[in-house]
C-alpha cells in the first residue's frame with residue numbers, strides 16, 4: 001500500500017517540486033494551501049496529480065490556527081513542513097509577517113504531529129542555511145559552516161528572515177524532543193532550478209527573473225538546485241536514522257559565472273555582466289547530506305540553464321534580445337526576436 005505524506009505550503013516553489021517527486025514515487029500526498037479558492041495557485045498541482053502515478057489531495061490549513069493541521073496530519077507516515085514566508089526585504093511588521101508564521105506556524109504543525117505521533121514516522125522541516133551562517137561581522141575568510149553551527153546573531157529587527165529560520169528550527173527540535181517524534185531538517189542555500197508553476201512571486205524566481213531582464217537583482221553567492229532540495233527532503237524521510245541537519249549548497253560563485261553560463265546557452269540574448277568579486281570566502285560542508293542521505297547534486301550550470309529555460313518558455317522572464325549580424329551577403333543588423341521592438 002502506498003505511504004501517505006503531508007506537505008505544508010504545497011503551492012510553494014520548493015514544495016511544488018517536492019510534490020512532483022513524491023507523486024512520481026507513487027506516494028499518497030496531502031498538500032496544504034492557504035486557500036483552495038485561488039485556482040491559479042493550485043492548477044499546476046492538479047496537473048501534476050493527473051499526470052503522475054501517485055495521488056494528491058489538497059486541504060486548507062492556516063499556520064496560525066491551532067489544530068488547523070490535525071486532520072491533514074492524522075494517519076500520515078511522513079510530514080514535510082515547508083510552508084513559511086520567504087522574503088529578504090523590509091517589512092513594516094516583521095514579527096507578524098515573518099516570525100509568527102515561521103515560528104508559531106511550525107509549532108502549530110508540530111503540535112498536530114504530536115497528536116498523531118503513532119503514525120508519523122518522521123517530520124522533515126525546510127530550514128535554511130540562514131539558521132546556520134553568521135555574517136554580521138562580514139565574511140569570515142576561509143570559514144566552512146557545518147551542521148554544528150547555529151546562527152544566533154539575528155533578531156526580529158535585524159535580519160528577521162534569518163531569525164525566523166533559527167527560531168522555527170529551535171522550536172521544532174524542542175517540541176520533537178519533548179513529544180518524542182523524529183525530525184530532520186534540510187538547510188538549502190539560495191534555491192534555483194526549473195519552475196513548474198506559472199506564478200512568479202517566489203523570491204528565487206523574482207531574483208532570477210530580475211537578472212535575466214537586466215533589472216535590479218541581489219544575489220547570495222551560495223546556490224543549490226530545487227530538484228536536489230526536494231530529493232533531500234524525501235531521502236531525509238526514507239533513510240533510516242536520518243534525523244540530522246542537512247546542508248545542501250554548492251561552493252560560492254560570482255554572478256559573472258551565471259552571466260557566462262546563460263550567455264553561452266542563449267547567445268541570442270543579452271545578460272548583465274555580473275560581478276567578478278561577489279563570491280564569498282565562506283562555504284558550507286555538505287558531506288553529511290552526501291554521505292548519510294546519498295544525495296548527488298546537479299551541477300550549477302544545469303541548475304541555471306534549466307531555471308532560465310523554464311522561466312523564458314513560460315513567459316515569466318523576458319530577456320533582452322541581442323542585435324545579431326545578418327548572415328553573409330545581407331546588409332545591416334537584424335532583430336532576432338519580437339521583444340527588441
Ligand SMILES: NC(=O)c1ccc[n+]([C@@H]2O[C@H](COP(=O)([O-])OP(=O)(O)OC[C@H]3O[C@@H](n4cnc5c(N)ncnc54)[C@H](OP(=O)(O)O)[C@@H]3O)[C@@H](O)[C@H]2O)c1
Pocket residue numbers: 008009010011012013014015033034035041062063064082083084085086101126127128129165187188189190191192201202203204
Ligand atoms: N527559495 C529559497 O532560496 C530558500 C532557501 C532556503 C530555505 N527556503 C525555505 O523553503 C521554504 C519554501 O520556500 P520557497 O522558496 O518555496 O517559497 P515560496 O514559493 O514563497 O513558498 C512559500 C510557501 O509558504 C506558504 N506561506 C507563506 N506564508 C504563509 C503563511 N503566513 N501562512 C501559510 N502559508 C504561508 C506559501 O503559501 P501561499 O502559496 O498561500 O503564498 C507558499 O506555499 C521556506 O520555509 C523557506 O524559508 C527557501
